[in-house]
Amino acid sequence: MHAPAPPHLAVGRPLRVMLLLANWVGGGAERVAAHVVARLDPERIDARLGLLHTRGPYLDMVAEDRVVVPAQPDRFAHFGLPNRELFTVGTIVGGAIHAPRAFRKMIIDHRPDVVMSFLKGTAILTYLALMGLGPRRPRWIAREGNNVLTLAEYESPNPAARRASLALTRKAYARADAVLANSSDMAADLIGDLGIAPDRMHTINNPIDIALIQQAAGQQVAGKPNRPYILSAGRLEYQKAHEVLIRAFAASRAWRSHALVILGKGSLINDLHRLAAQLGIGEHVRFIGFVANPYAWMAQADLFVLSSRWEGFPTVAAEALACGTPLLMTDCKFGPRDVIEPGISGELVPVDDVDAMARSIADLIAAPERRAALREAGLARVQRFAIEAMVEQYAKLFEKFAPVPAR
Numbered sequence: 202m203h204a205p206a207p208p209h210l211a212v213g214r215p216l217r218v219m220l221l222l223a224n225w226v227g228g229g230a231e232r233v234a235a236h237v238v239a240r241l242d243p244e245r246i247d248a249r250l251g252l253l254h255t256r257g258p259y260l261d262m263v264a265e266d267r268v269v270v271p272a273q274p275d276r277f278a279h280f281g282l283p284n285r286e287l288f289t290v291g292t293i294v295g296g297a298i299h300a301p302r303a304f305r306k307m308i309i310d311h312r313p314d315v316v317m318s319f320l321k322g323t324a325i326l327t328y329l330a331l332m333g334l335g336p337r338r339p340r341w342i343a344r345e346g347n348n349v350l351t352l353a354e355y356e357s358p359n360p361a362a363r364r365a366s367l368a369l370t371r372k373a374y375a376r377a378d379a380v381l382a383n384s385s386d387m388a389a390d391l392i393g394d395l396g397i398a399p400d401r402m403h404t405i406n407n408p409i410d411i412a413l414i415q416q417a418a419g420q421q422v423a424g425k426p427n428r429p430y431i432l433s434a435g436r437l438e439y440q441k442a443h444e445v446l447i448r449a450f451a452a453s454r455a456w457r458s459h460a461l462v463i464l465g466k467g468s469l470i471n472d473l474h475r476l477a478a479q480l481g482i483g484e485h486v487r488f489i490g491f492v493a494n495p496y497a498w499m500a501q502a503d504l505f506v507l508s509s510r511w512e513g514f515p516t517v518a519a520e521a522l523a524c525g526t527p528l529l530m531t532d533c534k535f536g537p538r539d540v541i542e543p544g545i546s547g548e549l550v551p552v553d554d555v556d557a558m559a560r561s562i563a564d565l566i567a568a569p570e571r572r573a574a575l576r577e578a579g580l581a582r583v584q585r586f587a588i589e590a591m592v593e594q595y596a597k598l599f600e601k602f603a604p605v606p607a608r
Contacts, residue, residue, distance in 0.1 A: 215247040218599050219269070219313040219339075221304055222250070223323040225257035229407060229516045230319040230346045233383070235262040236408050240592040246599055251307045251316075253300060269311060271303040301329035308339060315599050317342045317381070321349055321370045328373035340602040343377035345387065346407075346513035348534050350394055355439070371395050378602055383407050383514040387535035403598060406539055407514045408591035409583060414523045418500035425501065426460035426487060431562065432502035432526070434495050434517050435509070437467025437488075442531070442553065444469075446508040447477050447486060449558035455566045456485040464489050464498060499524035503572065504565055510552055512536045519586050522546065522579035527572040529561050546578035 218241075220234045238248045239262050250268045260268065304326055308316060316339050318327040324343045331338050349370060357363035374380055374395050381403045382388035388404045391397050431450065435441040443463060450461045463473075463486070470488060477486040492498065495517075499505060505521040507530040514536040521528050522540070528547035530537045531554075541547030548565065550557040565572055 215243060215245055216315065216599055216603050217311065217313040218246055218248045219251045219307065219311060219316045220248065221252075221307075221316055221318045221323055221327055222320075223253055223300060223326055225252060225254065225260070229383075229513065230344075231257065231259050232516070233346070233407050234319055235259040236410070236588060237592055237595050238263050238267050240408075240588065241596060246596055249311060249313070251304060251311075253303060269307050271306070300326045304330035305334075308334070309337065312337070313339045314604055315340045315342065315602050317344050317599075318377075319344050320346060321352070321366075321373075324373045324377070325369050328369075328376055331376075340378045340604060341376070342379045342381055342403075342598065342602060343374050344381040344383070345374075345391060346383045348387070348511040348513065349391065351511045351534070377401075379403055379598075381405060381598065382535075384536035384539045386538060387513060390534065405591060405594045405598065406586050407516045407519070408588040409516070409519050409523055409586040410588045411523045411583060411586075414496045414520055417494050418496040418524045420494055420497045422497045422501055424489070425498070426462065428460060429458065429503045430460040430462045430487075430501075431455060431504045431506060431566075432462050432464070432498055432521075433506050433508065434464040434498075435507070436465050437463075437469045437473060439469070440510055440512075441465075441467075442508040442510050443473055444476055445553055445555055445558065446506055447473060447480065447482070448555045449508075449562055450486070451477075451480040451482045452555060452559035453562040453566070455562050456482045459503065459566060460485050460487055462487045462489060462498065462502070464492055464495050466491050496520065496524050499526045502526050504529060504562070506558070506562065507531065507537075508558065509533050515540060518547075519583055522583040525576045525580055527565060527575040528579055529558070529565060531558075541579070541582060545575075546582040547575060 220238060222234055225231050234250060238250050241248045250263060252268060252270050255268060255270055318324045331341060353363050353366050357366055374397060379401050380397050382391055383406055385404050388402050392399055392402055433446055437443060450456060477483045499521050505526040505528050507515055507518050509531055511533050512535060518528055518530055518540045528541060530547060530549055531552045532549040533552050537549055543549045548561055550561050
């Protein structure tokens with residue numbers, strides 16, 4: 202006996218889905234959205250990206266006719282900034298007026314059956330955009346990919362703004378038909394922190410394109426150190442805690458045999474340079490900046506270290522596993538315990554604990570057989586995040602919320 206066709210296929214057309222993103226700063230959310238739109242079967246699901254502007258990386262992964270933008274995208278060019286830099290009176294007022302109108306017009310013009318918002322800022326804009334649409338309102342899935350409470354604390358300029366941000370976030374998520382998290386411990390905290398009913402909560406880990414990563418990992422690395430190295434990658438910002446990593450690297454004495462290579466750009470670059478010099482290890486710490494192919498660097502590293510204070514799902518850590526790189530990470534909220542099995546496919550240390558990280562770095566560098574075991578277990582572990590399986594989970598979630606067609 203055959204299972205019944207999904208509701209949208211019963212009426213002979215693909216399900217129409219629109220993924221909404223307010224800012225496009227080149228993080229994990231943007232990459233996931235681009236992967237999902239590019240990989241879904243258009244005969245099954247007609248997926249579009251609804252963006253306020255088209256500036257930033259990863260857009261070349263998506264066909265141009267899959268991207269929808271407002272008539273005046275330059276009006277929203279400032280939405281390419283990190284959220285913390287958007288907390289000004291002008292951007293808040295302008296965003297509250299113009300951005301929901303832009304999303305609303307996209308929704309009315311393209312008539313998606315399901316919309317998915319990415320991150321809390323876009324969730325608030327989507328909540329405003331959908332108000333009053335009545336029967337034209339699509340089903341709405343609010344996807345969260347970061348630590349909402351910590352981010353609100355960090356981004357808000359004062360306690361009043363933090364309270365207002367969280368109140369509006371709770372109200373918005375309460376109106377969504379479903380909430381999606383990208384790690385299991387984030388889902389558990391969202392249920393408690395935002396009062397989301399457990400039956401409205403779903404979890405899909407970020408997709409990892411293992412075949413593409415492993416192909417890129419075999420390429421040559423230009424400018425690498427002339428000795429073994431430990432690698433980290435991520436924006437040079439407070440969240441990633443590179444100063445903790447640099448202090449731990451100095452304390453571990455691993456600089457006697459290894460360099461520390463950090464990939465990424467950010468506002469703290471000068472502070473981190475000064476710190477390395479003050480600790481007497483400036484010549485052993487290399488800041489490479491943005492690289493188009495970080496995977497070749499990962500594949501040749503003796504150890505990958507992620508020192509983050511918070512995450513949503515640390516995609517870069519899973520990518521390191523795909524490159525066969527032994528992994529050491531902080532046990533931050535959220536995602537490390539989804540990425541690895543502690544002690545088997547990677548190691549965890551407490552957040553902001555320089556001494557614990559230094560000990561783990563020293564122990565792992567001194568134990569090549571231990572690193573080899575982590576490498577093999579990590580390669581097996583990352584298979585659970587294979588892009589094909591993760592995109593199929595998205596397809597099934599969209600179909601679960603497809604409107605039942607009228608008779």
